[in-house]
Amino acid sequence: MQMTMIEALNSALALELERDRRVVVFGEDIGANGGVFRVTEHLQNKFGEERVFDTPLAESGIIGTSIGMAIYGLRPIVEIQFAGFLFVCMNQLVSQAARIRFRSAGAYTCPLVVRAPYGGGVRTPELHSDSLEAVFLQTPGFKIVVPSNPYDAKGLLASAVEDPDPVLFLENIKLYRSFRAETPTEHYSIPLGKANVVQEGTDVSIFAYGAMVNVALEAAKQAQQETGTSVEVIDLRTVWPLDEDAIAASVEKTGRAIIVHEAPRAGGIGAEITAVINERCFYSLLKPIGRVTGYDTPYPVPGQEDYYLPTPAKVMTALREIMEL
C-alpha cells in the first residue's frame, strides 16, 4: 500500500499494540487528538485508554515513568512532541534510561522507545526543528534510529520495539507527509544498526540519514547527469550504533566521502563518521572528507532556514570540490 511516513508509523504502532499486550503508548495529546502530527491517530479508539493514553504536560515524568514500566515488564512507546523538548527530560533519558542495564549488570533492562519528531524545512522555529541525534552519541546505552522513508520507518520502529534496550526514534518532520512509498500493511522488521546502500556508485560515497538521504540522492542524480560522477548514497538508518562495516566498505571502494546532516557541524555524526573512516580505512582516501551540515548556530527562524539547511546545491558544491571538477 502507498503510505506516508505518518501512516507507516501509525500502522507499525497498531501492529505492535496488536501483537504484544506489554506495549503501551502514551504522551502529550496522543490519545483522542492523535498527537501533534497525528501519528497516533485512532489508536486510542482501537486499543482503549488503558493502553493508549494522554499524560499531563510533563516530559520528565513521561520518560521517568516509562523507565519504571520498561524495567518491570512493559514495552512503553512514548512520544515527546518535538525532539527539542528532549532537553526537558535529559536527566531521565541520560542519567537513568541509558544506564539501567549497565548499572544493574544486566539484571534490569530498559526496553523503551522514545519517539520524537525532529528536523527543519517546514518553517517551525528553534527547538521545534532541531536535530539532536549527536547529543546522544555521548550517551552510551541508547540506540538512535532515524528513518528516511515510510517503508524504513515502519520496519525500523518494529525493531525498536523489540529491542531490549532504550531506543531514541527520531522522525523527520518534513518527511512525515512529503511523499508516499510502497509499504506492506503487515508486520515486518528492518534490523537496527545496519546501513542501507540506497544507490551504488564508484567515485564518491555520501553518508546521510533522515531527510538528508533524498537531498543526497538529488545531488547524486545531478552529479551523474552534469559531470558523469558515480555517487554511492548510503542511508545510515541507525546513527548509533554506526554501521562501521558499511562505511568502511564503501570508502574502500570509492576513496572519497561526504557526510550530510542538518544538525550543526561541530561534534556531529559527520565528525564521528570521519573518525571511523580515519580508523578503518584512512589509506583508501584520495581526498579529504567533506561535510555538508547545518551551521554552528541555534536553529534559525523560518525566513532563514533555507539558508541554514543543506540542499542538493550545497552537496553539489561539495561533490565538485571532492571530484576536483
Added chain:
Amino acid sequence: MAISNATLAGLTRTQLLEMHYMMSLLRRFEEKSAEEYTRGKIGGFMHLYIGQEAVGVGSITNLLPEDRVLSSYREHGHAILKGMEPRVVMAELFGKSTGCSKGKGGSMHMWSNELGVYGGNGIVAAQLPMAAGLAFAAQYQGLNNVTMCFFGDGAVDEGAFHESLNLASLWKLPVVYMCENNQYSMGMAVAKAWAVDSLMPRAAAYNMPGEQVDGMDVIAVYEAALRAVERARNGEGPTLLEIKTYRFRGHSMTDPAYYRTREEEHEWRNTRDPIGIFEKRLQEQGIATQAEFDQNDARATQVAEDAADFAENSPDPAPAELFTGVMVDNSTALSFRRERE
C-alpha cells in the same frame, strides 16, 4: 452621559478608558496577526491571546517600568502591555530586522532589555525558574522590582513550576505567579491533567498566598494583581494567582480543536467576552459611553494596521545575521561559514 470623575477600583476614568483601549488593541493586533499568518507573512507557530486580554491588561497595569515580565509563547499581548511598540512586535512576528529580536526570535520570543520583557519562550514552563532567578537578582541588587511571570495551566504540570514556587517561597522572592488557566493545554482539558481541582492547594503546598480570579473581569484581575504586586514590593514574598479565562481561538494557528465543542466556544465568546463585560460595566456605572468604546476600537484597529504595514515594509535580516549573537565574538559560528563560502 459619562461622568468625568467616576472611579472603579480606585482607577480614574482616564485609566479605565486606557485599559479598555489596551484590551481593544490586543484584540485587534491579534486579529491582524492571524490575517497576516494566513497570508503567509508570518511563519512558524503563532499563539493568539484573543479571549485572555483582561488577564494581561488587569495585571500589567499594576507594574512600573522597572518591573520585569516573563511569559510563554502566548506573549504578544504581554510585550505590548509592558511597553513594546506594536510595530516592533509585529515586525518580530514577520521575522523582520526591525523586530525586537531583529527577526531572529519570531512569534515566541519577544525580548527587550529596556522594557524588562524576558520572552516569550518555546519551552513550556521554562520561564518559571527564570522568574525566581530574576526576582532573586533584583533583591540581591537592592532593587525594588517586582517580577511577574505568566504561564498556562499546562505549565503547572511541569516540574519547573514546583521547583520555582518552592524556591521563591523559601527565599521570599518578589514574584507574582500568574497562571492563565484557559482550561486547556493544547488538547488536554485541565480537569484531566490536574490531580487537584484548583491551584489553591498548590499555593498552600508552597506556603504562599493564592487567589482564584475571574479572568474575564479586568477589574477583578486588576485588584488581585494589585494585592500580589504590593506584597511582592513590600518584601512579603510571592503570590500565586489562578486566573480563569478562555482562549477563543485554537491553541495555535493550526488547531482543529477536536477536544472541545463549538457550543462551548460560542458560549464563552458570546456571553463572557472580557471586552464586552468591561464595556457593559463601564456603561452601567455611567463611566463611559459606546461612542468612546468605538473610538478606542477604531484607534486600536488603526494601530494594528499600521504595525502590519510597518512590518511588511521592513527589511529582512541579512543572512549573515544568523552568525551573530551566538557568542560574544561569534567566532565559533563564523569559522565554518568562512570555510564554506
